Amino acid sequence: MSERFPSRLDAVLGALTALSMAAALYMALVAAPRERTMGDLQRIFYFHVSAAITGMTAFALNFAASLAYLVKKNRRWDNLALSAAEIGVMFLSMVLVTGPIWAKPVWMVWWTWSPRLTSSLVLCLLYAAYLLLRQYIEDPERRAAVSAAFGIVAFLDTPLVWFSIRWWRDLHPSPMLETGGLAPSMRPALWISWAAFQFLLVYLLRRRFCLESMRDELERLQRLAG
């Protein structure tokens, strides 16, 4: 625990995040062409998709850290799992806010119970439950073990949620990168905002992880002193 927080790496990461965010804003709002039918409204897509991918990355990290905790029983893995879950919920909330803003003018409704929307919402609820659960267990060791178990359950639940509702009618545009439906002139904006969000994820993760490690250390010292 002797490393200095925040380190030089954090400063570099912070600068990278700020720069790439600025570039992403420019690319998405100015450089990318205006969409023919949706107009400027479509520009929210670059942030919506990037936040979704980044949120999923965070949840996958939570799963890996939860597994690692159950095997290694090292508190650092629990700190990482907590940081990833919190940040994942934040990114997924961004997805769930930007989605309806776009959907109201295009679909005429804020929300529809289509597979992609429903599973994103359930995913957000699952990890909100994870964070809620953590609040009510005081002993740090038990909290870590229990939330690791729940993190694994939550992550494995995601594909099952998807398969349960996939036969529902889907309004959501299919992933454009898979189908190649995104115009080549729009791709740079998406890639850059995706990269900016990934930098943001790593930056936030490190800061949140440091904060949690310091809390841990403080708790340990308090126990020693008291």
Place this chain on the structure above:
Amino acid sequence: MKEIWAIFRKDLLIELRTKDSLNAMLFFGVVVLVVFNFALESGRDSMRQAAPGILWVAFAFSGTLGLNRTFAAEKENGCLQGLLLVPADRGVVYLGKMLAASVFMLLAEAVIFVFSVVLFNLTVWAEIPYLALVFMIGTLGFTAVGTLLAAISVNTKLREVLLPLILFPVVLPILVNAVEATNIILNAFDSAALRLPLTVMSVFTIVFGTLSYVVFEHVLED
């Protein structure tokens, strides 16, 4: 195997003598049916369409009550430690508890179902074997993950209040598919269409049953 049976038998025996959770589960399930009857205007012919959803909400609510009691007796009497001394893998505690919880839930479901047949004027004689299958798999899936989460929530500050909050998001695939399967049976019978929801429910039950068996010892207090 012997240990699972012993735990299962113990829980059944306690329940048989006290009838604590079964009474509560039955009563609550029937109350939910009555509340829905008011919420959806009684006497409409669409009751058969609404029945699958209402039934599973009633099952899930009463099942949560039952699951909350799964570890409550041990917790209150400080017997959890004793139970953990079982001379075998601690996963057998999970399996015994899960089987007992499933039996209670199925018993409650049977009674709630009879009430719903009467209250909603359903004609279901021919469909009963299929419904029983769906209730069985759905219940096993519900308790597979419910027993693990009950063991978690009983050891938190919030106790009973926490269980539904963490259980319902996780168990959603079971509820969605169980409602879907019940709906197919009651409203548009097609045994081919029934296969998909039953498969998803079985996969859920096996995945989470195995996972819970493995991680169970980590979530209990030592």
